[in-house]
Amino acid sequence: MHVQVVTKVEKPLMDVKAGFNEDLFLQLNPPFPKVRLLRFDGSKKGDFVELELNFLVAKQQWVSEITFDHESDKRFEFIDEGVVLPFPFSSWKHHHKLVSKGKGCEIIDDIEYEAGNKVISFLLYPLLLLQFLYRKPVYRRIFKQN
Template sequence: MDTYIFTYETTVDAPIEEVWSFFHTAENLVKITSFPTITLHSDPETREGNTIRMKMWIGPVKADWHSYIQEVKPHEYFVDVGVKLPFPLKSWRHTHSFVKKGDSTVMRDIVEIQSILPTSILGPALHGMFRGRADAVRRHFNRL
């Protein structure tokens, strides 16, 4: 099974300290993800060694998603690895990086994923999800 590497970059008009603080808790993942619907069932802190347990709904279908926070370097990046994934995913490794650019922050997501879905379906689905999250993050920081 091939590994698909998906990347997405978002520039946020906010200092890196504020953006990092926002992503330091998975509670905000719930706020910025409109699809699929997500609920948290564990400690939401983005800290090394923590496993964040989530339930997600895609229409009437419920699935578990557990992400292990493998590595954290404050204000630079963190890595989460899927340890319990919904069908059709086989593996998931997501590096979230944050780079200061003047008064703004560039967020870069790199997802290494294996799935039974072809990349012709997986790529557009991921792009849509991350675009929606990027829009929600920008709206959040524009309100502050």
């Protein structure tokens, strides 16, 4: 399945890239499930991000590895792929793209995922879409031109 959310922000590419850090990561998480960040290496190939997701009745681990990164004067991008995923996910690939647009920048969250079967994958779609739409006002607030 595929989810893509595009957010336009006011700050230029290099400012947005500099702001893609541990603090931003924590602010992007919706209220549920509660997320505890166990490890955040960064967004370069070979880095890892490790989370503990608290679903009240159970805690699950999520580990992603950054498998690709690229930077030019008009674009910065990296891909995180799930290494250890919570139920019901069987695969996760999140392509983060920052693209220079005029004086500002577009942040593109491009996600490919699979669950145990196609029905569950389909049912997860609206939840994931909402989770990534939740990021739009956070991105706009943080990357607003002063």
